Amino acid sequence: MNPEINTFNQKLSLEEREICSLLATTIDVELSDAESKIWHAHPVWFLDGNPIVGYSKQKPGIRLMFWSGADFDEDGLNLIGKKFKDASLFYNHVSDIEINNLKRWLQKSIVIQWDYKNIVKRKGHLERLI
Numbered sequence: 630m631n632p633e634i635n636t637f638n639q640k641l642s643l644e645e646r647e648i649c650s651l652l653a654t655t656i657d658v659e660l661s662d663a664e665s666k667i668w669h670a671h672p673v674w675f676l677d678g679n680p681i682v683g684y685s686k687q688k689p690g691i692r693l694m695f696w697s698g699a700d701f702d703e704d705g706l707n708l709i710g711k712k713f714k715d716a717s718l719f720y721n722h723v724s725d726i727e728i729n730n731l732k733r734w735l736q737k738s739i740v741i742q743w744d745y746k747n748i749v750k751r752k753g754h755l756e757r758l759i
Contacts, residue, residue, distance in 0.1 A: 630657060631665040634672040641686060647723040648691045652684055655728065659735035679746040679758065681738045690719040693731075696745050701737045705730050714743045714755060 630653050638649040649672070656674055657665065663674040663681060673683035680696045698706045698716030705727070706716035720726055742758040744751075
Protein backbone atom coordinates (compact mmCIF):
# COMPACT_ATOMS: atom_id res chain seq x y z
CA MET A 630 0.00 0.00 0.00
CA ASN A 631 1.17 3.48 -0.82
CA PRO A 632 2.69 4.95 2.39
CA GLU A 633 0.69 8.20 2.00
CA ILE A 634 -2.54 6.21 1.80
CA ASN A 635 -1.54 4.15 4.80
CA THR A 636 -0.93 7.38 6.74
CA PHE A 637 -4.37 8.66 5.65
CA ASN A 638 -5.99 5.43 6.86
CA GLN A 639 -4.16 5.45 10.20
CA LYS A 640 -5.74 8.80 11.11
CA LEU A 641 -9.24 7.29 10.99
CA SER A 642 -11.27 5.51 13.65
CA LEU A 643 -10.80 1.76 13.95
CA GLU A 644 -13.93 0.90 11.93
CA GLU A 645 -13.11 3.47 9.23
CA ARG A 646 -9.51 2.24 9.12
CA GLU A 647 -10.68 -1.36 8.58
CA ILE A 648 -12.97 -0.25 5.75
CA CYS A 649 -10.26 1.83 4.08
CA SER A 650 -7.58 -0.83 4.48
CA LEU A 651 -9.79 -3.42 2.80
CA LEU A 652 -10.67 -0.98 0.03
CA ALA A 653 -7.04 0.02 -0.57
CA THR A 654 -5.75 -3.55 -0.53
CA THR A 655 -8.45 -4.75 -2.92
CA ILE A 656 -7.97 -1.79 -5.26
CA ASP A 657 -4.18 -2.33 -5.28
CA VAL A 658 -4.65 -5.98 -6.27
CA GLU A 659 -7.38 -5.44 -8.87
CA LEU A 660 -5.78 -2.32 -10.39
CA SER A 661 -2.18 -3.49 -10.23
CA ASP A 662 -1.14 -1.13 -13.05
CA ALA A 663 -2.63 1.93 -11.35
CA GLU A 664 -0.73 4.71 -9.66
CA SER A 665 -2.07 5.60 -6.23
CA LYS A 666 -1.59 8.81 -4.29
CA ILE A 667 -3.28 11.33 -2.06
CA TRP A 668 -5.06 13.71 -4.42
CA HIS A 669 -7.15 16.62 -3.14
CA ALA A 670 -6.57 15.17 0.38
CA HIS A 671 -8.01 11.72 -0.45
CA PRO A 672 -6.66 8.37 -1.71
CA VAL A 673 -7.13 8.05 -5.48
CA TRP A 674 -5.98 5.50 -8.07
CA PHE A 675 -5.10 6.56 -11.63
CA LEU A 676 -4.62 4.72 -14.91
CA ASP A 677 -2.45 6.68 -17.35
CA GLY A 678 -3.03 9.83 -15.32
CA ASN A 679 -6.82 9.45 -15.36
CA PRO A 680 -8.55 9.18 -11.96
CA ILE A 681 -10.41 5.88 -11.68
CA VAL A 682 -11.42 5.24 -8.07
CA GLY A 683 -10.93 6.77 -4.66
CA TYR A 684 -12.40 7.07 -1.22
CA SER A 685 -12.94 9.76 1.36
CA LYS A 686 -14.30 10.21 4.86
CA GLN A 687 -17.60 12.07 4.88
CA LYS A 688 -20.39 12.49 7.43
CA PRO A 689 -22.47 9.58 6.07
CA GLY A 690 -19.42 7.26 6.17
CA ILE A 691 -16.57 6.22 3.91
CA ARG A 692 -17.47 7.19 0.36
CA LEU A 693 -16.13 4.96 -2.40
CA MET A 694 -16.29 6.81 -5.73
CA PHE A 695 -15.70 5.65 -9.27
CA TRP A 696 -15.07 8.57 -11.63
CA SER A 697 -16.81 6.78 -14.53
CA GLY A 698 -19.17 4.67 -12.41
CA ALA A 699 -22.41 6.13 -13.76
CA ASP A 700 -21.86 4.03 -16.89
CA PHE A 701 -21.20 0.77 -15.03
CA ASP A 702 -24.94 -0.01 -14.99
CA GLU A 703 -24.71 -1.20 -11.38
CA ASP A 704 -27.52 -0.79 -8.86
CA GLY A 705 -25.06 -0.91 -5.94
CA LEU A 706 -23.45 2.35 -7.01
CA ASN A 707 -26.49 4.33 -6.05
CA LEU A 708 -25.18 7.89 -5.79
CA ILE A 709 -24.80 9.15 -9.34
CA GLY A 710 -23.10 12.47 -9.96
CA LYS A 711 -25.21 15.29 -11.37
CA LYS A 712 -22.67 16.96 -13.65
CA PHE A 713 -20.11 14.27 -14.45
CA LYS A 714 -20.01 10.47 -14.84
CA ASP A 715 -19.16 9.54 -11.24
CA ALA A 716 -21.02 7.09 -9.04
CA SER A 717 -20.43 6.13 -5.44
CA LEU A 718 -21.70 4.50 -2.28
CA PHE A 719 -21.05 4.76 1.44
CA TYR A 720 -19.71 2.21 3.88
CA ASN A 721 -20.14 2.38 7.65
CA HIS A 722 -18.91 -1.10 8.57
CA VAL A 723 -16.33 -3.34 6.97
CA SER A 724 -19.09 -5.98 6.73
CA ASP A 725 -20.95 -3.62 4.34
CA ILE A 726 -18.32 -4.29 1.67
CA GLU A 727 -19.42 -6.96 -0.78
CA ILE A 728 -16.01 -7.93 -2.10
CA ASN A 729 -17.31 -9.56 -5.30
CA ASN A 730 -19.19 -6.36 -6.19
CA LEU A 731 -16.11 -4.28 -5.45
CA LYS A 732 -13.94 -6.46 -7.67
CA ARG A 733 -16.51 -6.36 -10.49
CA TRP A 734 -16.71 -2.56 -10.28
CA LEU A 735 -12.92 -2.29 -10.31
CA GLN A 736 -12.74 -4.43 -13.44
CA LYS A 737 -15.39 -2.23 -15.06
CA SER A 738 -13.35 0.84 -14.10
CA ILE A 739 -10.57 -0.43 -16.37
CA VAL A 740 -12.77 -0.82 -19.45
CA ILE A 741 -15.23 2.07 -18.90
CA GLN A 742 -13.42 5.38 -18.60
CA TRP A 743 -14.18 9.01 -19.25
CA ASP A 744 -11.26 11.40 -19.80
CA TYR A 745 -11.05 13.37 -16.57
CA LYS A 746 -7.34 13.97 -17.09
CA ASN A 747 -8.10 16.50 -19.85
CA ILE A 748 -11.34 17.96 -18.50
CA VAL A 749 -9.81 21.39 -17.86
CA LYS A 750 -8.28 21.52 -21.33
CA ARG A 751 -11.71 20.63 -22.75
CA LYS A 752 -13.43 23.29 -20.61
CA GLY A 753 -15.49 20.81 -18.58
CA HIS A 754 -16.45 18.56 -21.48
CA LEU A 755 -15.89 14.84 -20.91
CA GLU A 756 -15.02 12.38 -23.67
CA ARG A 757 -15.25 8.61 -23.42
CA LEU A 758 -11.85 6.92 -23.53
CA ILE A 759 -12.73 3.26 -23.60
